[in-house]
Structure formats: structure tokens, C-alpha cells
Amino acid sequence: MDFTFEEQQVAFRDAVRKFLMVEAAPEMLREIWETESGRSRDLRAKLADQGITALSVPEEFGGIGLGDLDWVLINQELGYYAIPDSLSDTAYLAAWLLTRLPSDISLKKAWLPRIANGTARIALGHPVNPFVADAQLADLLLLWHNDEVHAVQRDQVKLSFNPSIEMSRRLYKVEWTPSDATRVAPARIGRDLWEGVLNRAALAVSAQQLGLAQRMLDLGIDHSAQRKQFGKPIGSFQAVKHQLADVAVKIEFAKPVVFRAAQALATNRPRAAVHVSHAKLAACEAAWLSARRSMQVHGAMGYTWEADLQMFMKRAWALDAAWGDRAFHKTRVAKFIFAEGSELGPGDTFN
Amino acid sequence: MNLQPSTTDEAFRAEVAEWMRRHLSGRFESLRHRGGPGDEEADPVLRKEWERELAAGRWTCVGWPAEHGGRGLSIEQQVIFHEEYARAGGPGRMGHIGEGLIGPTLIAFGSEAQKRRFLPGIVAGTEYWAQGYSEPGAGSDLANVQTRCWQEADGSWRVQGQKVWTSLAHESEWIFVLARSEPGSKGRNGLSFLLLPLAQPGVRIQPIRQMGGGSEFNEVFFDGAAAEAGHLVGKPGEGWKVAMGLLEFERGVSTLGQQMHFAYEFDLVVKAAQANGSAANPQVRQRIAQAWCGLRVMRYNALRMLSGGEGPGLKREALIYKYYWSNWHRELGKLALDVLGPAGDVVSDDPRIRPLQQLFFFSRADTIYAGTNEIQLNLIAERGLDMPREPRPTA
Numbered sequence: 001m002d003f004t005f006e007e008q009q010v011a012f013r014d015a016v017r018k019f020l021m022v023e024a025a026p027e028m029l030r031e032i033w034e035t036e037s038g039r040s041r042d043l044r045a046k047l048a049d050q051g052i053t054a055l056s057v058p059e060e061f062g063g064i065g066l067g068d069l070d071w072v073l074i075n076q077e078l079g080y081y082a083i084p085d086s087l088s089d090t091a092y093l094a095a096w097l098l099t100r101l102p103s104d105i106s107l108k109k110a111w112l113p114r115i116a117n118g119t120a121r122i123a124l125g126h127p128v129n130p131f132v133a134d135a136q137l138a139d140l141l142l143l144w145h146n147d148e149v150h151a152v153q154r155d156q157v158k159l160s161f162n163p164s165i166e167m168s169r170r171l172y173k174v175e176w177t178p179s180d181a182t183r184v185a186p187a188r189i190g191r192d193l194w195e196g197v198l199n200r201a202a203l204a205v206s207a208q209q210l211g212l213a214q215r216m217l218d219l220g221i222d223h224s225a226q227r228k229q230f231g232k233p234i235g236s237f238q239a240v241k242h243q244l245a246d247v248a249v250k251i252e253f254a255k256p257v258v259f260r261a262a263q264a265l266a267t268n269r270p271r272a273a274v275h276v277s278h279a280k281l282a283a284c285e286a287a288w289l290s291a292r293r294s295m296q297v298h299g300a301m302g303y304t305w306e307a308d309l310q311m312f313m314k315r316a317w318a319l320d321a322a323w324g325d326r327a328f329h330k331t332r333v334a335k336f337i338f339a340e341g342s343e344l345g346p347g348d349t350f351n
Numbered sequence: 352m353n354l355q356p357s358t359t360d361e362a363f364r365a366e367v368a369e370w371m372r373r374h375l376s377g378r379f380e381s382l383r384h385r386g387g388p389g390d391e392e393a394d395p396v397l398r399k400e401w402e403r404e405l406a407a408g409r410w411t412c413v414g415w416p417a418e419h420g421g422r423g424l425s426i427e428q429q430v431i432f433h434e435e436y437a438r439a440g441g442p443g444r445m446g447h448i449g450e451g452l453i454g455p456t457l458i459a460f461g462s463e464a465q466k467r468r469f470l471p472g473i474v475a476g477t478e479y480w481a482q483g484y485s486e487p488g489a490g491s492d493l494a495n496v497q498t499r500c501w502q503e504a505d506g507s508w509r510v511q512g513q514k515v516w517t518s519l520a521h522e523s524e525w526i527f528v529l530a531r532s533e534p535g536s537k538g539r540n541g542l543s544f545l546l547l548p549l550a551q552p553g554v555r556i557q558p559i560r561q562m563g564g565g566s567e568f569n570e571v572f573f574d575g576a577a578a579e580a581g582h583l584v585g586k587p588g589e590g591w592k593v594a595m596g597l598l599e600f601e602r603g604v605s606t607l608g609q610q611m612h613f614a615y616e617f618d619l620v621v622k623a624a625q626a627n628g629s630a631a632n633p634q635v636r637q638r639i640a641q642a643w644c645g646l647r648v649m650r651y652n653a654l655r656m657l658s659g660g661e662g663p664g665l666k667r668e669a670l671i672y673k674y675y676w677s678n679w680h681r682e683l684g685k686l687a688l689d690v691l692g693p694a695g696d697v698v699s700d701d702p703r704i705r706p707l708q709q710l711f712f713f714s715r716a717d718t719i720y721a722g723t724n725e726i727q728l729n730l731i732a733e734r735g736l737d738m739p740r741e742p743r744p745t746a
Contacts, residue, residue: 229488
């Protein structure tokens with residue numbers, strides 16, 4: 001077992017981090033929130049320039065052909081900077097799904113290069129989510145219908161907007177009619193594909209939650225060092241510093257769980273789904289605790305619009321229920337544990 | 352100990368219920384269950400009319416002595432009143448700062464003239480109050496008040512400084528303010544307690560936008576704002592004593608109504624879980640059962656805390672109350688959102704969803720306002736358990 005990432009993976013993550021530090025300051029995110037689409041073409045183009053959109057596209061279609069482990073690092077950064085974009089829906093999930101469609105080579109040829117160069121947006125409709133994120137800007141929608149995969153153009157669907165409690169999300173109900181013409185994978189193949197999408201999406205959310213948790217912790221630390229009460233920085237009080245120390249513990253214990261899930265998906269482990277659910281629960285717990293504690297440390301300021309903390313808290317709360325809420329993922333873990341003949345004892349601990 | 356209701360109490364309960372049934376109807380119908388914490392912006396005009404409706408029925412200030420316009424109800428009957436008020440869906444009380452905080456303070460510490468001037472307006476629902484304690488530099492360290500006040504030659508007072516997190520200042524006529532009257536004094540010494548009209552040139556009110564989008568709180572700026580000579584409560588320099596007496600009221604009887612509202616919210620969470628099927632999930636069931644237990648514990652403890660105590664002095668069990676309810680309620684907010692699942696993520700006007708979203712948002716602040724968790728635990732340790740005090744920097 002080796003939990004260290006490759007040097008190249010870390011170097012790429014560091015490059016993305018440096019880029020986002022400059023390009024995704026909170027003031028800029030607030031400006032993007034206020035726009036109707038809630039998305040910035042400029043930011044998306046710059047993200048493509050960084051090579052992020054090409055990450056999961058196979059080399060034959062103009063991409064880099066990397067996968068789940070690389071995305072875990074990148075998604076942490078997208079979370080840390082609360083990037084207002086469903087970037088990984090297109091560049092990670094849709095790329096993964098399109099690549100694995102049984103035949104339709106024309107569909108791959110049409111879309112994968114465009115994903116790689118950052119000119120296409122693809123939205124995903126899965127029954128675990130009542131809404132489709134960013135459907136209004138999607139050039140193509142990949143939609144679930146009785147386990148089949150359907151590829152539908154935006155002008156073939158009817159959208160109704162549902163404003164989220166989190167300003168940067170753009171959620172839509174999608175009405176559409178499935179037909180032979182839109183079907184690109186039958187149910188017997190689609191079932192596994194959708195399971196793969198769900199697991200990768202939940203993993204992506206987990207990694208973003210880790211990033212969000214870290215950001216909220218960092219904001220809490222900054223505030224506790226600057227804010228003075230009783231004549232000294234509030235961070236010097238044990239009652240305050242222990243709150244944030246708890247968060248650090250929670251985040252560090254969630255990380256290997258998320259990394260394990262990524263590795264399980266990347267290597268097609270039979271229990272990958274259980275690892276993913278565990279990761280989602282652990283990362284969401286960490287993000288929840290970080291939000292709660294950082295807000296507590298911020299005092300009343302943490303409850304205001306003005307303080308940046310709210311941007312990250314609301315994202316963390318919203319992602320908590322995305323791609324399977326707690327009950328969904330706990331049920332998946334419980335089903336595995338209680339299944340007839342589950343291998344739980346010594347010798348199976350790390351499978 | 353006798354936990355059985357008496358027959359007089361039952362008759363009183365029926366009287367309140369009947370009055371609420373007949374009066375919280377017609378044009379007041381839309382106020383049902385509105386205006387609670389997190390929803391204080393809801394229809395303030397109509398809610399003030401409702402206050403006057405209550406006043407006409409003599410249902411404001413029911414715990415005050417009769418000589419000051421109240422009913423002088425026993426603790427048991429106050430509990431019954433709050434229960435029936437909440438059961439009927441009575442709206443959040445616009446007058447609660449007057450009735451629950453400044454009124455009792457004036458009754459305890461005010462001059463005869465102040466009582467005559469201010470108590471009738473509170474009882475009648477014609478004058479509303481805001482609380483001016485917190486400042487940018489005085490939150491948990493409440494005694495670190497920087498707002499100054501001084502007396503002019505004619506005896507009137509002037510106030511200079513800033514208050515913050517002032518609920519409903521934009522809907523109120525008056526504000527009570529803690530300000531430093533002795534230049535160079537520090538901490539709890541040298542403070543004075545003043546009553547000021549908000550509609551005057553020296554006062555500017557600026558709303559604070561909350562993370563949920565609404566604005567129940569304000570910043571209030573004082574630039575030479577004036578208070579009449581007779582509107583100082585207590586003696587100059589004794590403002591801290593008056594203010595602390597008032598905070599004890601805040602943790603006392605006035606929390607009973609809030610608890611009944613919690614019971615209503617709990618009911619909403621259960622209904623939502625039944626409606627969307629999450630009530631079948633063992634995780635959700637356990638948490639709901641725990642919440643129910645917590646609600647009962649809170650209620651019993653509040654009644655224990657209040658029974659036998661008439662004055663403003665805090666009893667030992669009162670120290671644990673704020674800590675308990677705020678953490679319980681914050682957890683209920685999370686439970687509500689977990690029950691809603693993805694549906695809770697979307698802005699909604701659905702009466703089964705919207706109140707739960709508001710509950711979630713506003714309950715995030717419960718463990719912060721009116722004494723943070725950390726301050727509450729220090730109080731329990733230092734006052735309740737006589738543990739050594741946290742070292743304070745020398746002034």
C-alpha cells in the first residue's frame with residue numbers, strides 16, 4: 001500500500017492551485033454569481049488552457065488520458081477555490097462515459113476532442129439527482145432512462161430553472177422524450193456505465209468537500225488570529241483553537257478514505273462502490289464540521305453576506321446532498337456489511 | 352412537586368385557545384407560524400396590528416404585574432399562554448424586546464417617570480424597542496463597549512459610537528444603549544444605560560445582509576444622538592448592573608414561547624420525513640427520536656428553572672439553558688435539511704419546505720448570538736462549578 005501520489009500528479013495539482021489562487025479570488029466569484037448564466041467563459045477558457053479539460057480524454061481524441069487519481073487532486077483545488085462551474089461533469093464524468101460507450105464512434109469523435117479543447121459543455125442527468133446542473137449551457141446532455149444512456153441536444157429538451165440556496169449553482173429540471181434516435185447505450189451496458197458515473201461523481205464531490213473543508217478551516221484560522229476580544233486574538237483561547245484543531249483532525253482522516261476510493265475506481269476493485277460511499281460520508285462530515293466550527297469561530301460575522309465564509313459553507317451544504325445524500329451512501333455501506341457472506345474479518349480489512 | 356394541571360389552569364388554557372381561534376383569523380390568517388427567528392422580516396406592518404389586537408384582548412405582557420398593565424400571571428399560566436399561542440400558530444412577537452427585555456428591566460431598575468412613560472406603549476403595542484449592546488469590538492467581550500456618552504449642560508445626554516447586530520432597529524421607535532460615560536474607564540465600570548428615540552438626526556441605521564439573503568439585523572450609528580435627561584436607567588456608571596439584569600430576563604420566561612415554536616418546527620420535520628419516505632430510514636428515525644427526547648428535556652428544565660423564581664436572579668440550572676437549546680436547535684436544523692435531501696437545496700415557496708430551509712439557515716447562528724457556546728461553557732465552569740477563571744489580560 002502506498003498513498004503517495006506521483007511527482008507529476010502533484011506538480012500538475014500545484015500548477016492548477018497557483019493558477020486558481022490568482023484567477024479565482026472571492027471577489028471575482030461574487031461577480032460571476034451575479035451574472036445570469038452564473039458562469040464565466042473567460043474562466044472556463046483559462047481552465048482549458050491549463051489542460052484540465054483534456055485530463056480524462058484519451059490521447060487518440062486529443063486528450064491526456066489520465067484518470068480518477070488525477071481528478072481527486074484537481075477536484076480538491078476546485079473545491080478549495082469554490083469554482084462556480086460544473087467543470088468536472090464535462091471533463092471528468094462525461095469524458096469517462098463517452099469514452100466507454102459501446103460503439104458509436106461518431107459521437108466520440110464529435111465530442112471528445114471538444115471536451116479536450118474546452119469548447120464543449122456536457123450536462124449529466126442521473127436519477128439520484130432531481131436536477132441537472134448547468135443544463136442551460138450544455139451543448140449536449142447525457143441522460144439516464146431506465147438504465148439506458150441517451151445523448152440529447154439542448155434544443156430537444158425543455159428546461160425549468162430552480163434557484164439553489166447556493167448562488168453559484170444553476171439547477172434545472174429537464175423534460176425530454178427518449179427515442180431510438182437518442183439512445184446511445186442499451187440498459188444492459190448502461191447500467192454499469194451509470195454506476196461508474198455515479199461513483200466518479202460522488203468521488204468528485206468528496207474531493208471537492210475536502211478542499212472546501214480546508215478552505216473554511218483556513219478562513220477560520222485567519223479570523224481567529226486577527227479578531228481580538230478580551231485584549232488578545234481569540235485564537236489564543238483554548239476553547240477556540242481546539243474547535244479548529246478538531247477540524248484538522250477530521251480532514252486528515254478523511255483524505256486517505258477519499259484517496260482509497262479513487263484508487264479503487266482507477267483499478268476497478270470489486271468493492272469500489274463501498275469505498276466511494278465511505279469517502280463521500282467522510283468528506284461530507286469533514287466539510288460539515290469545518291463549516292460549523294469556522295462559523296462559530298467567525299462569530300456573528302460568519303453569518304453575514306459580507307464574510308467570504310458563506311460562499312464556501314453554502315457550497316459544502318449543497319454538495320452534501322448531491323450525487324447521493326447521506327442516507328443513500330450509508331445504505332450502500334450497510335448493504336455491503338450485512339450482505340450474506342460479506343468478507344469482513346481479518347485478511348479482508350484493506351480489500 | 353406537583354406536575355398536574357389544576358382545574359383553573361385548564362379553564363385558562365381553554366380561554367386562551369378560544370381567543371386565539373377567534374382572533375388569529377380573517378386578515379390575520381396569513382400570519383400563522385410566521386415571523387419567528389430567521390423570518391423576522393415577515394409582514395411587519397400586519398404583525399404590529401396583531402400586537403394591538405393582542406393588546407386589546409390584554410394578551411401582551413401577561414407576566415407583568417397588574418399595576419404595570421400586565422395580568423400578573425403565575426409561571427404555570429404564562430407557560431400555558433405561550434403553549435396555546437404557539438399551538439395556534441401565533442406569529443413571532445414584534446414586541447418581544449419591549450415585553451421580554453426592556454419592560455422587566457424598567458420595572459426592576461427604572462424610575463417612576465420612566466415606568467409611566469414607557470410601559471404603557473409596550474403593553475399597548477404602540478412602541479417598539481431595539482437592543483443596543485454589541486459593538487464591532489464588543490461581542491463575546493461585551494464589556495469592551497467603546498460607544499461614548501456624556502451629559503450636556505441642560506442635563507440631556509449625547510451618544511457617539513456604533514452598535515451592531517441590532518435586530519429590528521428599522522422597525523422600532525426606541526433603542527436602549529450601553530455606553531461609556533466615564534472617559535478612560537475600562538470593562539464593566541463607567542458604563543451607563545440610556546433610552547434613545549431612533550428617529551432623530553444623530554442616528555443612522557444600516558441593514559446587514561445575512562448569508563441567506565435577508566436583513567433582520569442592522570448596524571446603528573450614533574453621531575451626537577440625544578437622550579433626555581430623565582432617560583438614563585439606574586445611576587451613571589451603573590449601566591453594567593442594569594444590562595446584566597436584563598440579560599437574565601432574556602434567558603428566562605421569554606424563552607418559553609421560543610420553545611413552543613421549536614415543538615412546532617419539530618413537528619414539521621417529522622411531517623416532512625413522513626411525506627418523502629425518509630422516516631423509513633433508521634438513521635433518520637433515530638435522530639428524530641433523539642430530537643424528541645431533547646425537546647422534552649429542554650422543556651422540563653425550563654419549567655424547573657422558572658418554578659419558584661420570581662426575581663431576575665439567575666439560578667444555577669439557568670446557566671445550562673442557552674447552551675442546551677442552541678445546540679439542540681442547530682442540530683434540528685441539520686436534521687431538517689438531511690430529511691429534505693436534494694429538495695432542500697432549491698429555493699422553495701412550498702410551505703412544507705421553506706420553513707425548514709429557514710430553520711436550517713437561522714439555526715446556524717444559534718450557538719453564536721446571546722452568548723456563544725464558548726462563553727456559555729465558561730459561565731458554567733466559572734460560575735456554576737467555581738472553577739478558576741480564564742486569565743484575562745490586565746486592563
